[in-house]
Amino acid sequence: MSNSFVIKGLRGGVAGGEILTGVDLEILPGEVHALMGPNGSGKSTLSHVLMGREGYESTAGSVTVNGVELLGLETWQRAAAGLFLAMQYPVEVPGVRVEDLLEAAMRARGSQVDGLNDRLISEAQRLAVRDEFLTRGVNVEFSGGEQKRAETLQLAMLAPSFAVLDEIDSGLDVDALRDVARRVKAMTQEDGLGVLAITHYSRLLTELNPDVVHVFMGGRIVTSGGPELADELEVEGYDGLAARLGIEIPEPVEFNRADPFSHRTF
């Protein structure tokens, strides 16, 4: 039970509309799992339901990190329990430096903050994050690549047990992609970080070298396999794969504005 990231029968979505239709997944320390799916399949919804974003809800199932049930906890408590979400679109927070938020996060979980600045500087060098991005408000006027380097920097500093990388490969150039992926890979090897990398491109995967590839459609994992599954997807696309495997893609539940609870069974 302990030392794993386990999602069981997870259903949920935005209030009044079920998007996740039963997600099951288990990630062990040091493993890299890729979650691939077409646009609108619910990949980002999964990341927000896992993290407990306001406006998103889980209606059934369980999510545990190292044995701790996350559903029902506040977002910051889920992070403190060892789950990190690297965002597809990191938010600009004017006047709040990376160091400020790291210090606050570390204090909240009782981690050592002595020498934080030194550690931050050496980690920044490792990720080729320039000094000006440490002194500015986090993500403020960062390019796509700088944002993703900064997300990875925070990931490395906070050293969680598991990380969900939500399209960390979008909006960045080849150099940044390589730096970010290599740093994440090193964390899996050196620190036992378990990774769920959400993506719809395979180029991240050549760098990350996943242990398992999951295909996500209609709010659930429809098939899983080795890295070769990503290559097959490249060739035949999601529709082709679904047809070949005889997978029926569940339609997303239509949201009824007049009665937001119409689809539920009580």
Add this chain to the structure above:
Amino acid sequence: MSNRFTPEASLDLGGPEWLSQRRLRAIESLKDLEWPTADEEIWRYSRVGDLDLTKYRPMSGEELGQPGVDAVPGGGPVAAELGARSALIVVRDGRVVHHEIDPALEARGVVVGDLAMLDADTAVGRVGLTSDASPDAFTLLHDAFLAGGAYIHVPRGVVVEQPIVVIHWCDGEGVASFPHTIVIAEELSQVSVLERFGSPNVVHLVDGVVELILGDGANVRYQSVQEYGDKTTSIALQRAHLGRDAVLHSSAVALGGSYARLRSESLLEGVGAESEQVAVYYGDNDQMLDFRTLQDHAAPNTTSNLLFKGAVEDTARSVYSGMVHIRPEAQKSRAVQSNRNLVLTEGAGAESIPNLVIEADDVRCAHASAVGPIDEDQRYYLATRGVPPEEAERLIVLGFFEDVFERLPVPALVAPLRRSVQDKIGNLHAGLAHA
């Protein structure tokens, strides 16, 4: 209770003849004055209607005493943390009670002291130069009871390296005081002035005027910090006149008072003059912080830049009403006016009213105004890192002010002011507003 702001009370204040004459003229003007109400645009949203003058009385000449050395509380962390300074003026209830200056600067002609000690030749045409150009009921009341004030004069070409510090303490239950500060920076001179205004927890009315007079090419950095007690009402004018190529960086930090209103005005009357006005304000409990700003471009090629940022919580209110006026002769001028407000709790509120009057056709103006709660995405972002909500809010609010802090003209003050704002944020989380 009747109004005790009488001609007799004014006459009792003594001082030099020019000052008595100035008071008399003001008393005459007050007789016919219609007291302002919130129906007038310039007083819209204000609490002028709640201000009952009969609750206050002016101090007598005897109470105010003569200029001299006296102990004054209230320098507080501001004075202590400022470090090196080149001069100090201590003002109690509007009367200068102590002043000192680096002898080397005195030798170069820099004067600090009490304007009540000026002779008529020096005073007339200088004292009131800016406030006379922008009078209202409160500047008239101020002039009618003006008994002295901080006087700073930097001669032509003199550069004052360390800040000049002016500490105001306004005390006395049911009393009104009339602090006045005048900074004259002659041609090509440079000076930084820091003023700290404070009062204890007494019902007190402060009716103050700050005048900044910049000669051609002068460079003035001016910062005021207002940390009045909870029951103090303050109505103040801070007005600058800028000569050719003069550069002003002015700032106001407003944290205290029950109702505190500041008019912050810059008149750019010399070609190429540049004015920056920034402010940080934070209201809690049932405070109201009220700002009226003016960027008045009266000469070509002038530049003004204004950034006022505030936060309100509990049932506090803030008002920002700003005017950019580009006169016909002010071609090729540039003006930026920006006001941003965080409304942190359901019961709090902020008004933001930008105004532009542009009478020239070759100018660049921009204005921005925003009122809203803490951004939910920012809150979520910090939460995903494991920052608890109270801490996230504290970071976001402090971060919101950071760009103003960075522009404060006296950098040594930034750390203590950040702490003062942090103290006000206190236990915000309980009543927080959500988007």
